[in-house]
Amino acid sequence: MIQPGTATAREQDLFLGDCRIQLARILNSTDFDATGREHRFFSYVVEETLAGRGDRIKAYSIAVEVFGRGQSFDPQSDPIVRIEAGHLRRAIERYYLTSGQADPILITIPKGGYVPVFSYRERTALAELPAPVVSRQVTEHAVRWTKSRLLMAAVLVVLLAVAASAAWWWTFDRSVAPERPRVLVEAFDNPAGTDGARAVAVGLKEEIVQQLSKFGDILVMESAAKAGDTSIPPPRFVVAGSVVLSPDDFLLRVRLINRADNSILWADSYNGPLQVTAFVDAQAEIARNVSRNLAQTYGIIFQADQNLDVNNAPDDWTAYACTLSFFEYRIEVDAQRRSSVRACLEKTVDRFPAYATAWGLLSLIYIDDYRFEFAADPASSSATLQRALDAASQGMALDPSNIRARQAKMLALYFNKDIDAALKLGKQSLEINPNDTEFISEYGERLALSGNWHDGCALVTEARQQNPGATAYYETDLALCSYFAGDQQQAAAWLAKSPSLSHPLYHLVRAAVLGEAGNATEANRERIWLEQNSPDLVKNLRKEVSKRLGRPQDVEFFLGSLRKAGLEITD
Structure with a gap:
């Protein structure tokens, strides 16, 4: 890469121009498998860096400037920027492995930050061809015959490889279970060495093991394998912590450790009064909180493995x-x-x-x-x-x-x-694992759309509070909750927070909300967007709405709002 301190002004200008050309080449390539949001993300960080503002690129600035998050965005509780950065890095890698193999400029976004790095690709000189042993003219017929033999040989190699692969496939034990994260829950430390703290530590560990075990996609271990035992793979994650008791209060510290480098991926502390009934309730809630943070969809373990x-x-x-x-x-x-x-x-x-x-x-x-x-x-x-x-x-x-x-x-x-x-x-499923926010939100949505808006919307609200920023569904679901409750202003506010701005159903809900609110100008814009971007949805509105809403009266109310937005409903 040309360093700003050593390059001439002309060299620097040429390099910046080459980088912008490379950015456009990537963004316009069909092999750059990225969403519209990731295109904006990539453009933003590249242009900011080329403009000399790389030091300003943070998760907060990306969330606000690119994703439209509000000023109250908290990157610690909302992992959306980290998740999108992981998608973007893989999309860039795929591009350079396909159509970008010969591109002169490499653009990468190293892990641990969001500032891109630019460099000229090193070109390897081709080795000089050896001189032929015999110098004689070769006829065109001989050339064709040689190519034919090469082609036959190549086909034979491929067929042999396919045969070997097929033999391996059918003889391999297909009942083998795939990888799942292994999590070891260690005994909690008891710095004071008291019997009371020891009992609390044992109880807390058991409660955390029980709650984590409800997430079937991780393997929970209560003890590590014995030395020399290679039959059990070592855990990749360790839950550890400590218990400190005073005469009136308790203090619990919990952390998740990445066994590969002993880095701490997550840590939290909990405290409260040391009264029997209050502490029993607190211990159960602490274990649920720990399990949700670590094991739920889009939780700490997901984030660690997603970027691995x-x-x-x-x-x-x-x-x-x-x-x-x-x-x-x-x-x-x-x-x-x-x-x-x-x-x-x-x-x-x-x-x-x-x-x-x-x-x-x-x-x-x-x-x-x-x-x-x-x-x-x-x-x-x-x-x-x-x-x-x-x-x-x-x-x-x-x-x-x-x-x-x-x-x-x-x-x-x-x-x-x-x-x-x-x-x-x-x-029944919610009783099996009441901590899985992905399921809580999905079940809440089914309850709400079936007509039980009160209980369903309460569950969606709970899921969003426990796992904010995880999916595109929360805000749109809560907008529907407000819409059917008659609060169109609140419904519009929820939609303004939704990250799913390109999805047709987002625009359909927004058209209904604006139509019902009497905002003809904005509702008409939604109608135009739907007609231009999702004509098949517009042609089959009754069928698509009836597919989702369980009660006939809810279907008719929603369709009536769409009519107010200017959409025609064909029966």
Whole structure:
């Protein structure tokens, strides 16, 4: 890279120009697999750096300037910038592995920050060809014959490789379980060495183990493997802490340690009065809080693994990474990313047919195909929904307590109009793991849309409070809650906070809210956006609204608001 202190003004100008050309080349490439938000993210950090303002690039500035977050944005509680940065880094890597292999400028965003680094690609000189042993003219016929032999040899090599791969595939033990994060919960320290603190430490550890174990996608360990025992892989994460008691109060400190480098990924402390009933309740709530922070979707373990580079990753890690990619997709529900995640999950369940979570996530992808592909014909839609139901049922058959398979089956039943069965399954599943905010929000949404707005909206609110900034659903769901409660001003305020600005259903809800509020100008803009960007949704409004809302009176009220926004409803 040209260093500003050593380059001439002309060299610096040329380099900056080359970097901007490279940025445009990447952004316009079909091999740059990134969302619109990630395009804006990339442009922002590159232009700020080239303008000499790289020191100002922080998670807060990106959230406010690029993602439209408010001034109250807190990067500690909302991981959206870290998550999007991980997506962007992988999109850049994929680009340089495909159409960008010969590009003269390399742009990277090193981990640990968001400031890009620019450098000229080092070019390797081609070795000089050796002189031929015999110098004679070769006929055109001989050239064609030689190429034919080379082609035949290449085909033979490929066929042998395919045969070997197929033999390996069918002889490999396909019942092997894929990678799951292993978490060791250690005994809590007792610095004072008192019997009371020792008892509290034992009880707290047991409570945390119990709560963490409800998250079936991690393996919880209460003790490490004995020295020399290589049959049990070592844990990658350790939960540790300490207990300090005074005559009237308790102080608990908890932290999550990355075993690879002993870095502390998360830490928190809890205190309160040392009264028996109050402490028992506090201990249970502390354990729930710890488990939610560490193990829930988009939690600390997810963030750590989502940004982890694994060289020459084995199949089991690739399968686990595939499940992580599903949750990355779910942040914005991007249609282009959905197809690649679907293919990844289909390969995973073929490779690991006993992987219940992958079956559940695959079912959820099929459900998204069903509810977001507005142009699908009835026969195709019915087949897609049946695939979703079959995949969810397979996941539950493998592991009846698997929360992702249960979530998928609940949704499949709901869209199949078996709403009572869906809600019954949702209630049972919530009892299995009341700390999984991904499920809490999904079950709350089903309750609300089925007509139980009070209880459903309360659950969505709870999920958002426990896991803010995780998905595009929270704010849109809460906008619907306010809309059906008659508070259109609050509904508009929730929509203004939503990150899902490019999704047609966001614009549909906004059209209804603005139409019902009598804001004709803004409602008309939403109508125009929908007609231009999602004509199939506009043509089938009654069908799409009825697909989601459970009560006929809610369907008619929503359609009436869309009419006020200027949309035509065909019966």
